[in-house]
Amino acid sequence: MPPVQADLLLPCGVTLHGRLFKGAMSEGLGDRAGAPRPELGRLYARWARSGIGLLITGNVMIAARALGEPGNVILEDDRHLAAFHDWAVRGQRDGTQVWVQLNHPGKQAPRGLNAETVAPSALPFPGAMGRAFATPRALTREEIHGLSGRFAASARLAQRAGFGGVQLHAAHGYLLSQFLSPRHNVRQDEYGGSPENRRRFLLETFAAVRAAVGPRFPVSVKLNSSDFVRGGLSEEESLEVVRTLGEAGCDLIEISGGTYEKPMMMLGRGERGGFFADFSRRARALAGVPVGVTGGFRDADVIREALDSGAADLIGLGRPLAVDPDFAGRVLRGETLPRLARPGRTGVRAVDRSGSFDTLWHEDALRRHSRGQPVRPDENMRLALLRILASTGVQAALRQRRA
Structure with missing residues (x-):
C-alpha cells in the first residue's frame, strides 16, 4: 500500500485511515453566543467526503472570557452540546475523525475583545504587535491549576459531544506556547525559569485532559519547532518537549512553528519540502509516538516524498483544503496535481x-x-x-x- 494510503495505529488504540489530516484553520463560524453555526457541519461534511482520515478543527476556546478573535467557538459547558454533536456527526463519515483543537489565547488576543488579558508574566507583547494586544496580568498558581482543569473539562465535553479526539494548541504563541517561551515567561516559581519548569503547565494540562477522557480517547498536542524569535522557544528545547510528551503518552504530536511576531507557519522556509519537515524528522526519532507536520504542503509529489523519506507519520494540510476541499482525496487517489495557486x-x-x-x-x-x-x-x-x-x-x- 502506498504510504499516503496506509492506516496509522495510535498509542491509544485508535486507527487513522490514510496519512493525511486537515490542520487547524480559523473558520470564524461561531455565533454570538460562541456556539458552532450550522455551516461548520456542512463544511466538515464536505471535507469528509474526500476520504481524508482526520480533520482537526480551528480554535475552540475553553472559556468565553478568553477569546482569540471574533467568531470563535467556545466549549466551556453543555449549553450548545447539541450543536457540537451535529458538527461531530456530520464531519465523521466513512471513517473520517474530527478532533477538537482546544485553546486559550493568553495575551495573544486583540485589544477590547476580552475584559481582561492574562499570561504567564505581565509582559507587553514585543514590537509593533504590542499595539494590537493589551498588556496582560500574570496568572496566579491557583489560576494556572484552574486552567488545566478548564482544558480537561472542555476535552470531556468534546468527548460527550461525539468527537473522535482533542488537540491541545501549544504552538503559535498562544497561552500554552507562552509558558514554554523564555521570551514571554519570566516567572520565578515552579512554572518559570528552567525548561523543565516552563513545560510544567503543558504537561500538567495534558495529564488532566488524559484523566478526564480516559486512555482510549486520542489526545494530541500541537507544538512549535521553534518560535523563530530571539529569546523564544528553541529547536533544542522543543525536542525535549517532544520527548517528554512521548513519554507522557501523547497520541500525536503535530509540528508547526512561529508566532504572530514572526508567522513562519504562514511564511515558511524551505517551502519545496514543507516548512518544518527537517525538524519533524528529528522529532520523530525522539518521540516514540506518531508525529505529524503541517505547513507548506501544497504539492502532491512533495507530500509523498515527505512520507517516503520518513519526515513524519502524517502530513497536515491547511490552505490547500480551503482552495480545493477534495485536494486530500485527489492525493489519496494518486492523481497528478498542479501546485495550487495562492x-x-x-x-x-x-x-x-x-x-x-x-x-x-x-x-x-x-x-x-x-x-x-x-x-x-x-x-x-x-x-x-x-x-x-x-x-x-x-x-x-x-x-x-x-x-
Whole structure:
C-alpha cells in the first residue's frame, strides 16, 4: 500500500485511515453566543467526503472570557452540546475523525475583545504587535491549576459531544506556547525559569485532559519547532518537549512553528519540502509516538516524498483544503496535481503590506465552501476584498490575526 494510503495505529488504540489530516484553520463560524453555526457541519461534511482520515478543527476556546478573535467557538459547558454533536456527526463519515483543537489565547488576543488579558508574566507583547494586544496580568498558581482543569473539562465535553479526539494548541504563541517561551515567561516559581519548569503547565494540562477522557480517547498536542524569535522557544528545547510528551503518552504530536511576531507557519522556509519537515524528522526519532507536520504542503509529489523519506507519520494540510476541499482525496487517489495557486494582491498598499489579506481570503473561502459557493484563487482580489469587508465588517476584519 502506498504510504499516503496506509492506516496509522495510535498509542491509544485508535486507527487513522490514510496519512493525511486537515490542520487547524480559523473558520470564524461561531455565533454570538460562541456556539458552532450550522455551516461548520456542512463544511466538515464536505471535507469528509474526500476520504481524508482526520480533520482537526480551528480554535475552540475553553472559556468565553478568553477569546482569540471574533467568531470563535467556545466549549466551556453543555449549553450548545447539541450543536457540537451535529458538527461531530456530520464531519465523521466513512471513517473520517474530527478532533477538537482546544485553546486559550493568553495575551495573544486583540485589544477590547476580552475584559481582561492574562499570561504567564505581565509582559507587553514585543514590537509593533504590542499595539494590537493589551498588556496582560500574570496568572496566579491557583489560576494556572484552574486552567488545566478548564482544558480537561472542555476535552470531556468534546468527548460527550461525539468527537473522535482533542488537540491541545501549544504552538503559535498562544497561552500554552507562552509558558514554554523564555521570551514571554519570566516567572520565578515552579512554572518559570528552567525548561523543565516552563513545560510544567503543558504537561500538567495534558495529564488532566488524559484523566478526564480516559486512555482510549486520542489526545494530541500541537507544538512549535521553534518560535523563530530571539529569546523564544528553541529547536533544542522543543525536542525535549517532544520527548517528554512521548513519554507522557501523547497520541500525536503535530509540528508547526512561529508566532504572530514572526508567522513562519504562514511564511515558511524551505517551502519545496514543507516548512518544518527537517525538524519533524528529528522529532520523530525522539518521540516514540506518531508525529505529524503541517505547513507548506501544497504539492502532491512533495507530500509523498515527505512520507517516503520518513519526515513524519502524517502530513497536515491547511490552505490547500480551503482552495480545493477534495485536494486530500485527489492525493489519496494518486492523481497528478498542479501546485495550487495562492490568491494574488489587492493593489491596496496598506492591505498588501500587512499580510492579513491572505488569511482573510482563505477564511472567506471556508465560509463560501460551507454555503456551496465557488472559490476561485484567480478572482479579482480588489473585488474579493470588498466582498470580505462587506461580509465580516471592517472592525472584525481588522481584529483578525495574520495566520
